[in-house]
Amino acid sequence: MWDRLYPYFLWIEQTRLGHAIRESKWTFALAEVFHLLGITLFLGTILVLALRLFDLVLREKGVAETARELMPWSMSGLLLTLVTGTLLFTSEAVKCWGNVAFHYKALFLLLALPFQFTALRSVTRADRQGLPPIVRKLTALVAVLLWFGVAVFGRAIFFF
């Protein structure tokens, strides 16, 4: 499958945007900085939400309420991470194409994103209907594992 995708990766890298980022040392470095800040913000929110679903923090506040209050922060973090991540990817798409760690990162990302907006979202919204705790905890755990998988394999790209 990856062989067939090669022309697309090559095309992305050769776009004007990819070229511009690659040529400018500071743009790449700054994109890395904001990528990491976005990750910290987003993963931090996911962790708090997971701890809430495990009934370990903010027990006085409802899950749905907590989730609603965290939403602007988690979505800004995710947006920042996705935008800067796309910029970084554009500048070295071909390197990513041949990078095992990137393959796993892409896989985890393709699982984590839908999971975030289907399973996790419905569990946090179904507060009052009283889902069994095991469902809430399992959903939280899977979300955390998926997102941390994305982060770990993302960091690993550099070492392969």
Next chain:
Amino acid sequence: MAKPLARGDDLTLSLVSEALWARANETVPDVTTLCNVDPAAVPARALARACRVLKMTVTETRGPRSIFPVVSFAIPGPQVSIQGIFEYIDATRSSTALRESLYVFPIVEGLHVVSLAFSVGLVMWFDLRLAGWILKDQPVSAVFRPLRPFVLTGFAITLVTGSLLFWSLAMRCYGSPFFWAKALMLVLAGVNIAVYHLTIERRQTEWNAARIPPRQARIAGLASLTLWVGIIAAGRMMAYFL
């Protein structure tokens, strides 16, 4: 770093001239130069005389003794420079081993980055509550107390892995302006925490439930938030330019 002496070198002459040259040129003002000497190649009397002339002492013996024992000398000087300390760290065996390891270094670095989500990613909620930006209907203590064990674990991992990374790359850190910016901000973050604990937190019962905490607490929260953003940014830049 002094060059290692070769077998048959005149130890006395070589060490004396090297130390005198360094002192005269003030290139190594504290003369903490370490010399690696193969004792088997040096007559014991010459060694003793060199030690006496230079007021130096044998500080360490290391290496596989049976094959090629190595004696390190430290020539004591009037002061210890920061660069000297960094150079010393950089030259230790543990530093080199970590720097060159195939798996340990990436794992330590990966842990350092991922643990950020537990340390900064969690302490940020407490900072935001202190600033009066979020979870205003919850008492400050209700936000912080349950988070504390996770935050402390996160910071412990970040700190240990960060120290290891510094240990393995001491000289590259020394030459990086981002490292010094990061170090400064870390100190400021520590001072901020200490000031908060020693002053406004003492009266926390008075404002624990307040939707907007008093000004000093808000400033402490925002300062912490700003400093952590700066520390992450400087750390990432440092890694990029190392």
